[in-house]
Amino acid sequence: MKKTIIITGGAGFIGSHVVRLFVNKYPEYRIVNVDALTYAGNLENLRDVEAADNYIFEKADILHTDDLERIFSTYQPDGIIHLAAESHVDRSILSPLDFVYTNVVGTVNLLNAAKKLWGSTLYPQPSTFPRFYHVSTDEVYGALGETGLFTEETPYSPNSPYSASKASSDHFVRAYGETYHLPVIITNCSNNYGSHHFPEKLIPLFINNIIHKKPLPVYGDGLYTRDWLFVKDHAAAIDLVFHKGNNLATYNIGGFNEWKNIDLVKLLCKLMDEKLGNVKGTSEKLIAYIKDRPGHDRRYAIDASKINKELGWKPSVTFEEGLAQTIDWYLENTEWLKNVTSGEYTKYYDLQYTKR
Ligand code: NAD
Ligand code: TYD
DSSP states (O other), rough: OEEEEEEEESSHHHHHHHHHHHHOOOOTTEEEEOOOOTTTTOOGGTTTTTOOOTTTEEEOOTTTTHHHHHHHHHHHOOOOEEEEOOOOHHHHHHHHHHIIIIIOOOOOHHHHHHHHHHHHOOOOOOOSSEEEEEEEEGGGOOOOOOOOOOOOOOOOOOOOOHHHHHHHHHHHHHHHHEEEEEEEEEEEEEEEEEEOOTTTSSHHHHHHHHHOOOOEEEESSSSSSEEEEEHHHHHHHHHHHHHOOOTTOOOEEEEOOOEHHHHHHHHHHHHHHHHHTTOTTTGGGEEEEEEOOOTTTOBOOOHHHHHHHHHHEEEOOOOHHHHHHHHHEEEEEEHHHHHHTHHHHHHTTTTTOOOO
16 A cells, blocks of 8 residues: 655655655655645646646645545645644734744644644554654744754744744644644754746845846845755755664754855856856846844754754755756746736636635
């Protein structure tokens, strides 16, 4: 009997990479993608795997417990990889409750569905199945100063409504592990970049704006630092942790790749000018410093030595390689960009997201 894995948020940026990896690498698994198709979910991201025998799509909102009940009783999943979330900090500042609903309440709904299915048995270590894997962020740890790295022991200190909602969901996942012996695992990953990234986040937004010669809005002094990881390396880490990680453990995942925003933007401008055949310096002229994001975390940086030592994971591509691949993908997929920026893709599937 095939093992069944539910992947939530599989139509989004990271989720689509995880679905693609699992569908192609594990024909012996049945992969059920559960996604509400919000503005960030796009089935075009999965065109290349949608016809695979071991892939099923279920359009469902993790806030709707009736849908979850139907899905869990139909598919009886052996594992859950939970990525569905509201994921953009700027949107969380404008609309925090949406983040509480999906990220906190939605996660607890999934935990309850898993608990109902699997009961409260303490499973032996190591054991891949059953497993509830929560994909989280390094932003739960708050902001670093000029030095230091987030480790798995760094206390949670979230500053944005987004990171507060992710921190809260992490706590619930952990609590279900302790209280009900649910076999849970959490990873906290740094900023991802790569193909299929919705152009509201820094890298895809700026690629899109450079293509259309629009201003590049750099928040504040531009000296904020992020640790960038290629999305396929994150998907590979998720695969490894899902199969080899220990229940109740947490693992930090990062790129060993810190960049100040302004340096990253200048590198992006340079690479884009080369790819577009522009005169050197053309895209940098688009840089516009604007008002800072409220509560903007100064610096994130991950100590990924635990996952490296225990599971042997490390990033496979350099930033230069990953960024070049990313830019090439966007330049080859201008139709995708056009569709997501116009909202056109929602019409393709007649699945317009209804705001709660
Ligand atoms: P994304 O915004 O691109 O995709 C989110 C997906 O979740 C979309 O397909 C959306 O339709 C779906 N979704 C949203 N609300 C839903 C709901 N109520 N029910 C069902 N589906 C719903 O996000 P992403 O950047 O791919 O992030 C995926 C996960 O990884 C998130 O949990 C995020 O917190 C985490 N994460 C992201 C990053 C990053 O750099 N993007 C870094 C670390 C961790
Ligand atoms: P973002 O991609 O939104 O990820 P996060 O806030 O989760 O780290 O932003 C990355 C960095 O880039 C962050 O310091 C905010 C900054 N930023 C800008 O300066 N301008 C922008 O238009 C955006 C979207 C982000």
